[in-house]
Amino acid sequence: MAVDPSAHDTTKAPNAPRWGLYGRLSVGQKRTIWAWTFLAVPILFYVIIRFYPTGNAMVLSFQDWNLLGARTWTGLDNYTRLFSDPVFWQVFRNTFAYLLLGTPISLVISFVIAYHLDQVRFMHGTIRALYFVPFMTSAVAMAWVWRWFYQDVPIGLFNNLLATVGIPQVRFLNSTTNALPSILAPAIWAGLGFQIIIFMAGLRAIPRTFYEAAKIDGVSTWTVLWEITLPLLRPTIVFIVVLSSIGFLRIFDHVFNMTSANPGGPLNSTKPLVLMIYQSAFSSFDMGYAAAQTVVLFVVLLIVSLIQLRLLKDR
Amino acid sequence: MHRSFRTPLAALATSAAALSLAPMAQAQEVTIQYWQYFFEARVTAMEQLIENFEAANPNINVEMTHFPLADYRTRTAIAVPAGEGPDVVQLFYGWLNDYIDEGLIQPLPADRFSADMIQSEFFPMVNAMERDGAYYALPTAVRSLALFYNERILEDAGIEVPTTLDELVAASIAATERDGAGNVTRVGLTTGMTAQDHHWFREVLIRQFGGEPYLDNYETVNYDTDAGRAALDFYVGLQTQGATQSGFMDEPQAAFRSGRAAFHIDGSFRIGALEGERGLRWGVAELPSGPDGAQSNYASYWVNAITSSAEGPEYEASVLFMEYLTSPEAMEIWLEVVGELPARVAVGMTDEIANDEVFGPFVRGLEYAHTTIFADESAQRQVLVDMIERIQLQGMPPAESLSVAAAAEQAILDSYFAD
Incomplete structure (x- = not known):
């Protein structure tokens, strides 16, 4: 969502409550905050459900793990063995x-x-x-x-x-x-x-x-x-x-x-x-x-x- | 000052009393968690065992959790190291090495489960549960192999139940039926390395032909020998002589269940499935003996073990529960409900069971049964599956295929035992 600079003055309501940091923001800035708030849900979902496991799998590919014990670093062993x-x-x-x-x-x-x-x-x-x-x-x-x-x-x-x-x-x-x-x-x-x-x-x-x-x-x-x-x-x-x-x-x-x-x-x-x-x-x-x-x-x-x-x- | 101090103190005391009332009343009450995989008869039997155990030990509660077998191994492997798992867990004997290595299960206390007692009272294959003089787990029940036969086919073809390998081959050839084009429509003996044959080959045939399949406590492959070649020639010969057709009706047990196979080698766990089969009249015999009369069998089992998360009162309760699970009474219940064989000689070898038409051949087989200590059972099975396929699909000479298989299995063992 683009921030429209012209919105800053024209839409500022004179009787808007002016409490806190949020109240001092322009409408455009508020819109941006709301947009990011809603976007955060799918982003968080993807980060936790997709990207974190993907990253973890990449790290794991340089390790040795049987699910029961600790993970140990093996460098490129898994890849050399694979190829x-x-x-x-x-x-x-x-x-x-x-x-x-x-x-x-x-x-x-x-x-x-x-x-x-x-x-x-x-x-x-x-x-x-x-x-x-x-x-x-x-x-x-x-x-x-x-x-x-x-x-x-x-x-x-x-x-x-x-x-x-x-x-x-x-x-x-x-x-x-x-x-x-x-x-x-x-x-x-x-x-x-x-x-x-x-x-x-x-x-x-x-x-x-x-x-x-x-x-x-x-x-x-x-x-x-x-x-x-x-x-x-x-x-x-x-x-x-x-x-x-x-x-x-x-x-x-x-x-x-x-x-x-x-x-x-x-x-x-x-x-x-x-x-x-x-x-x-x-x-x-x-x-x-x-x-x-x-x-x-x-x-x-x-x-x-x-x-x-x-x-x-x-x- | 004095007063203002006393009021909150009194309030604290009352609430503390209220808080501690619940634990106080149950001071001796302990709840332990038990996990096993889901198989209806096993769950029913375990419910019965838990009920009896709780009646005898009113201060102990046992909570059973079960999962489908398909993800049982993964879920226990994730839960136990995380400390989220059970106090007493059922594991396949083949997984035990990993659990002992990682310190996830505790040795059974020697004062209650002495090595002498176990060696003298249990069937010998539970030795696989021993490490450095301590036993880590014990089974309630064990399974062994036997020869299932279709009575109707045997009567039709006028065949006696075979007791030696040679008789088995002759009887299987006689029981085979083919259509006009020569396609097999009824098979003599079912075979398939993907089913139980890899056990039959490893622990039975190789030994019957004079070999010893492994050395150094199953760390060294020892079947690329004359005995191994003789055993393989016999096994491959079953197909070339027309005693079997590998892959007939997709799965060996399916062919036998549908009445299209005269003989079928399978474990005691198959009894339950066959009992309900309509129109199938079947019997069981001990596995046929080898060329010089040698008998052998393969036994496997699920064991119960105490995990490292059991401590203090839970540990004490777990030990009591383990004692009950390995008691003669529990074994009798397990045999009756699940159809698996008692792990104690005194319970299994009673006249009644040893002469039972169905259980008898399996129980008698336990006396000379061996238990393979697998590093990775499915990978090791695959080695033998591939060995046969190289011969049957690619025409590789059996001796050569056997050498390839021995090397491949040794590589699996080496990489496993190297750590």
Whole structure:
């Protein structure tokens, strides 16, 4: 709230009580005080709930702590151990595999669906709602249902279908190569509904006149898509990319629940960074090591977000 | 002067009397806090124990607090060092090292819990609770492994309950059913290192093939040996011979509960879950013996311990409560309500229990059971899970995978015991 110097004299009421320091302040100054008083609430909240723990985690990443005893300083030990840990690099690759597969695939699928759904009039609302349902479903419940879909004969839906048509079973989760895509699939599916809604809002925001002009000029559908729709959807696309990238970099629920007996397995092939942090902290009680991983995740998220914000600026 | 001095003094005296009245009346009354994790039968049993204990000790109140198992470890680990925790706490035996190292639990007083008494009256695996001649904690009940079998499948296939590993393999192969395409629809033996098999492998198979899984009080891995390789070959052979299919129906216990597995190795804590299963007729046998008839078992337990925050009257009350929790009476109640086995030989090895159809095989197993002292149980389990997956998913030769596993587990132990 800006302080308006002209307010100083004009609004000074002659009969205003003049007690104390507060009474001697101008209206503008009082406004500023009130503004800061109200702002203090969210600021305090963020400082106590967000910044203090964040700072504490950064300090902790240079310490050794098992939650029971005292914290001891270990310098860069946690980081050197982390960067020389082959599991960490595997996990790092997995995290980016989730990001680099998940973001573009979900973007393309949700755009294709939204683009066509936008042109459908028949049962439009119902279809849109159907796409949105997975987004509202608990990730844990969904992960378990998919986990069972993926099982072998006799309980797995997919393998039972394959077996009835005489195709050999596919090892979905119990495979170092198939497991990650198998876990990614429901995660993508779960996020589609939200992305479709955002895309449709973006599509609706494009003025009809552009399409009418294109029609008069007799431009092909592809050209309309490439020259009008996609460029004008750019802010929507950037928004979805930023949001879904952060989501895939922080993927946890799906992986943890679909591999809960062997978290991030088999052989760490599905383990994302967040799951490694969770295990270091709450199953090995190696808090300092977990904090070091958290700092690395923080830096990665920061870099990815900065790159994407840069792209947003170029608009 | 005299008067003005007396009035406030009198007032002070009355209010002081009023203030001290409450504590005076309860001078001998002590309230102690007890924590355990939430599992319905355990809570019911503990309520019963507390009621009996309070009846016998009218001046002591025991307040029980329980949390879900999922955050029990974290919450006790935060509360106990902060001094906010309980006076008597239930801990998994594997966490005890950390609590002793940090001075968070007190040794049990030697005059009431003498080492001689414990060694002669309790099952031998409670030795893991001893440090420098003092016992830090004691269990009420213990759990061991046994072989569950599906009676209906055994009758259908005309199989006897196996008593040796060779018989187990043959019986499992005979009990397996497949569909036209060769997919397993009913498994012989359930397996999964993620379940109880890592205990079976460590403490049972390796020993049965002539090995000693660890040396130096579980600080040195000792299974990268001929015995370890023989045990691993046997375990991997279960799958290659068709006696099992790892990952069948996702979880071993699920396959057994749904009647799609003939044999299942699991702990005594599974009894309660199986008892209510409709249409499932099951029995229990001791774990099959090894090639030269050797028997072994793995036992684990939750212990009760007195924390460092118990002092003075609370400490005295806690000691009394510990005595009751480790008494034969408490063990009988625990067996009846929770289904876990008594930790005292005299209570567990009565004819009635040792010959019980369900409890018998578990209790008999306790006599030759071993307890692994874990540094980080989930990490050490993961080592064995990965060992099998390298063989089954990546085709690594078993001997090589075993060496990798032994090195990985040794690294975990080294970093833990180094501090």
